[in-house]
Amino acid sequence: MQRGTFQLMKSLNRTIILNKVRLEGPISRAQIAKDTSLTPPTVSSIVKELISDGLIMESEQGASKGGRKPTMLIINSNSFYVIGVDAGPTDITTVLTNLEGHILTSFKRVLPFPLTNDDLLAMMIEEIQKVFVQEDKLIGIGVGMHGVVDSHNGRALYAPNLNIRDVNIKDVLEATFGLTVMVENDAKALALGEVWFGEANRLSHIAAVNVGNGIGAGMIANGKIVQGHHFIAGEIGHMTIDIGGKPCSCGNYGCLQTLAAGPAIAERAQKEIAIGRESVLKEMMDGDLQGIDGQLVYEAAKQGDELSIHVLQTTGNYLGIGLTNLIHILNPEHIIIGGGVANAGDFLLNAVRETVAKMALTEQAKQTTITLSTLGEKGTVLGAVALVLQDLFE
Structure with a gap:
């Protein structure tokens, strides 16, 4: 075996053991050897290196299975x-x-x-x-x-x-x-x-849709980020929904984000009030319609304001159309909605689910799991952290 090949195997074995400890720790050396088919001496040698490097550490002793109690291993999470x-x-x-x-x-x-x-x-x-x-x-x-x-x-x-x-x-x-x-x-x-820290933990086929001032989707297939040939896979915010619609920042017309992103929510509410629809939003902003934003519409909806509820449901319907198209292209097992607009909660989510259930092609597709992100506004920045951790562990 060439030296380069040996070094590669050694590095691969390190990664296998490190990831095993991350996912299943506390875990013993013997259990790692059994689960990975690596020899006990190989596991012991690499574990010694990883402890020396500060990446893993020994914790409590595990339960005995007839012999000496095994020493368990965990990630030394605060070492780096x-x-x-x-x-x-x-x-x-x-x-x-x-x-x-x-x-x-x-x-x-x-x-x-x-x-x-x-x-x-x-x-x-x-x-x-x-x-x-x-x-x-x-x-x-x-x-x-x-x-x-x-x-x-x-x-x-x-x-x-x-x-x-x-x-x-x-x-x-x-x-x-x-x-x-x-x-x-x-x-x-x-x-x-979401795969590392959130709703989609360890799933292989998911889509995370970031709905804020714009709309973008990140797609994971077979555990890997889908990039596309020119890196534009997932730009669903610029999917044309209404060819005669309003202009988008990208230069096209009627893009999904002109109908379902945060600014679209505010604009829809402003227009409805301007043509005479009653809403507590007018009082909340003391008549200044330009000050209305998506967060304020959500606050009014929580107070039972019918106009605000209608605006969020309409937004959810448009987003549901976009997600139905995404389901037909990628067929993910789970879709997670994140970003600021996700704060609208069930007012938005129920409309999204109803639209998908009405429009998706098959019964299984109609029942695609769609949830809100539990990572809140830190979802993307934690995903940026996961880019580095994935390189280290996987």
């Missing part, structure tokens, strides 16, 4: 850290987490508009510096970026809501901080975050 960044379309969120994705420090900063490539990179650097710890304790930096991202080269190709193109995120951040940097589209990062 990961930085996650959620960039755009309205703000930058930066976190420092341990190896289990527990957030230790978090900052959020609103992005100005208009914005240049250099402005965005400078702000990213400033925000990362706020959570930075000593370099030898950091595994890497993960970035979930709004828009179309070339994840292979770590470049933001086009961010429509920010109106910027070709931002060289990976090279600039790696040169600045001396760490591995991984960059992915924000919705794709959200999908990975």
Whole structure:
């Protein structure tokens, strides 16, 4: 066997053992050997290395099966850290987490508009510096970026809501901080975050839909992020729903995000009130209709405001049409809705489910599991962290 092949097998075996401890720890050396078909001496040797590197540690003793009690192994979760960044379309969120994705420090900063490539990179650097710890304790930096991202080269190709193109995120951040940097589209990062930390834990075929100022979907097939040939897989916000509809930021007309994203909710409510529909929204904003946003519509809906409930249900119907199309293309076992609009809860979700149940092709497709993200506004930034952890563990 060539030396290079031996080193590759050794590295692969390390990863197998590390991931086994992550998923099933506390676990004994003997159990790892039994489950992985690695020899006990190989397991013992690699475990010794991983303990020396600080990645795993011994915990309590397990139950005896006739002999000496085995010493159990767990991930040494606070030995190293990961930085996650959620960039755009309205703000930058930066976190420092341990190896289990527990957030230790978090900052959020609103992005100005208009914005240049250099402005965005400078702000990213400033925000990362706020959570930075000593370099030898950091595994890497993960970035979930709004828009179309070339994840292979770590470049933001086009961010429509920010109106910027070709931002060289990976090279600039790696040169600045001396760490591995991984960059992915924000919705794709959200999908990975759901698999690692959220609703889709360990599922192989899922879609996570990020509904905020825009709409994007991250899709996981056979456990891997679906990129597409030109990295635009999942851009369902720019799926045409109404060819005669209003213009979108991408230049087309009647895109899904013009009908179901946060600004569409606010605009729909404003128009209804302007033509004479009664709503507590008018009182809540003291007649200033331009101040209405999606969050306010949700607050009014919770008070029983019929107009606000109708607006959210209509939004859910449009989103359901988009998700039905997604089901017909990808056929995921689970769809998770995240982003700010997901805060509308059952007002939105029930309408989405009803639309899918009415429009999907088969009985099984009509019953596709659709839930709201449990990760809240940190879903994408945790997905950015998962980019780095996936590289370490898998």
